[in-house]
Amino acid sequence: MPCYGRGCTMWPRTIELLDQLDLADPLIQAGVVTRTGLHFHDGHRVKGGLMYGSRMDKLGDTFFKFALHLRQRLIEEIFSTATSEEYGFRPKMLHQIEGYTIGAEYDTHPVTVRVRDLKTQTVAEIKCRYLVGADGGKSTVRKLADISFEGENTKSRWIRMDALVKTDMPNPRCLNSIDSTSHGQILWCPIDNGMTRIGYVFSAALIEKYGGVEGVTQDVAIAEARKALAPFELEFLNVEWFTIYGIGQRIAGTFCVDNRVFLAGDACHTHSSGSAQGLNTGIHDALRVQGFARKNLLDSYNDERRGVVQTRSQVIDNDKVISTLISGHYPPRFQGRSEPPRFLFSLDVSSSFLNSNALGPSRATIDPGERGPDVYLTSLGAGDPVRLQKILSNRAKFSIVVFAGSPEHTRPILLELRIALAAQDSFVNVFPKQIFQWFTVPAASGNGGQDILGCQPFGKVYLDGNMKAHEKYGVDVQRGAIIVFRPDGWVGTVVPLQGSALLRAYFEMILEV
Structure with a gap:
């Protein structure tokens, strides 16, 4: 069975960027659009919750006043088709990088990469100008480049599952959230092919109940999801994917080495899925090299992208706050507050020499x-x-x-x-x-x-x-x-x-x- 899961939500600015590459339309055709979301407490609609996905029609100077939901595997298939049609090549799957060396700067292709074909076990050497590690949070390229991955993991565990379901929840094809005293704040996100992504907190008490993470089977995930959504009814028709994972935020010590090796996406910054920023920031980590730029333009990739991810009030710091609130706890800066965590949600994701004031x-x-x-x-x-x-x-x-x-x-x-x-x-x-x-x-x-x-x-x-x-x-x-x-x-x-x-x-x- 194909492996699904991973990121599935793109916010307006990301859709704008993809539209400038003529990719927004095929993605929209394949996915699901939401323009608002509802939040429920004890079966009744209340204020709070995932409000950064609510009333997106009120957004200002963009024509993409919606979120787009499409599982990452399908996004990658559309990207692959586009690169094949425009540039004449397709990605090579089931290949693994085993090492690389950087030769003399005067060489037009100074990077030599050793790649193993996992089907045939043959090893080939590929000469290239640059090596980009867009290979996820466990990035092989980052490890080979000996780049640190700084940050922290929490003790929180979350369940994520993609399923075809029936429910009596109002407006189930909106980006909704539900309060649960036992399962934190529930994510309810419509995705492609009539399916729904459901997410909830799997507390320490639940882990103990099932004898550890190893005891969390698909049947367990389904049973706890039904309890989490109460008093709404939830019937599972099919489950294509589920996982239980820990929450953490990490950032690479640098996003580039020797101006030849670059990191992008989860390889250089990881987040929880609480604010759906991993896929989006990864798409924003883009660089095209044509040979006309000064060396400092390549340097600016690290300065600008790392700053965006790390800066206070941006992705890493927001994610720590949001993931803590979703887990039903108060972050340090909200200690002593008495209102329910759902009322504290906010998202503020709004210099380099590329930006010059005359x-x-x-x-x-x-x-x-x-x-x-x-x-x-x-x-x-x-x-x-x-x-x-x-x-x-x-x-x-x-x-x-x-x-x-x-x-x-x-x-x-x-x-x-x-x-x-x-x-x-x-x-x-x-x-x-x-x-x-x-x-x-x-x-x-x-x-x-x-x-x-x-x-x-x-x-x-x-x-x-x-x-x-x-x-x-x-x-x-x-x-x-x-x-x-x-x-x-x-x-x-x-x-x-x-x-x-x-x-x-x-x-x-x-x-x-």
């Missing part, structure tokens, strides 16, 4: 290092609505968006920008053109880009006739601005329309001349 007054209210909010623009000709994040598709390029403002006011500056970019020392003539994609967004309507702007447009033109995009990004329509989006959709820098020299300085920090 000198001078702010040209936008969106700061470098922030996620670029989505907004509708209008296409030329047909006048169809087009989402900004959709046109900023992730092709490992920097997107340079000229918010042209009202051409009535900015036309002379746009002409100056066009002349500045044509200069021999302009950054567009210094760096490879294939690492940039350009767009022009005028706060105007019209029949053609050149007619509207009074000069040749900067890349493709999309209209912002109602000025909603300028308003959302806080760009003065009488002055305009240039916003550089990193390949991952985050804002890299914001400069005035006269800021071509500032753009060169920004890219000189990142790219090889």
Whole structure:
């Protein structure tokens, strides 16, 4: 039987990133969407619980106002199909890395990896430029690289199971949670193929009752799940997977070694499943190397991604609080509180040289290092609505968006920008053109880009006739601005329309001349 389990929930920002890779739609087609969730206590709906999944229709500047639930094995199959179709290769399963060496830096493929085929037991050596360990919490690559894995494990044990069930719980295809005096806070998550992921706390008393973890069979997991959901009825039609596991949070001492070996996902940070962050942060650990960047761009992967995972009020610290509350206990900072743990749930998952504030007054209210909010623009000709994040598709390029403002006011500056970019020392003539994609967004309507702007447009033109995009990004329509989006959709820098020299300085920090 195929092994399922593992991560199954993707939050809006993750779906946004996957949409920029044209992967969101096939995932949505295969999975289940939830826009809200209910919390129950003694069989009645009450406030509290997994409220970060409730009323997602109230989310602000995203068009993905929902969570997507799809088991990780199926996610990986869709990813595998996409890589096969776009790049012509499929992942090699049942292979194990046994060691690696790093040769001379001048070698174009300095990393030699020894790989064993577990079917034939033959060993091959593969030459590569980089080695990425995305091989889970027990990562072989991390161990071979002698990278520490710092953190802690708790004594808590949780059950997770994927099953086809019947229940009299209201709205069972929502992301729900249930209070239980004996089983902590129950996770109820609809997943693909009509199934449901059920999770609950398996206390020390229950472990003792069944003679240790080894005594927890599937029948035991089913019996305790029925008790946990009381007073709701729960009938199991089929169980595809179940596990009992310990809770812990760990983070690797570094996410990269020698700028040749990188860690991603659970290989470099592990969490409980309480806030469904493992799969999401793993997807965000992305890096594509094309050979145009300075060495410090590779260094920034460790600085930025490790900081996101470790920083206070972010994933590791949130996960410690959430997993403790789900287990029915108070974290240290909540000691002495009298309200039930369900009322204390919160999730706040909201710098590097890649995020550069240009000198001078702010040209936008969106700061470098922030996620670029989505907004509708209008296409030329047909006048169809087009989402900004959709046109900023992730092709490992920097997107340079000229918010042209009202051409009535900015036309002379746009002409100056066009002349500045044509200069021999302009950054567009210094760096490879294939690492940039350009767009022009005028706060105007019209029949053609050149007619509207009074000069040749900067890349493709999309209209912002109602000025909603300028308003959302806080760009003065009488002055305009240039916003550089990193390949991952985050804002890299914001400069005035006269800021071509500032753009060169920004890219000189990142790219090889």
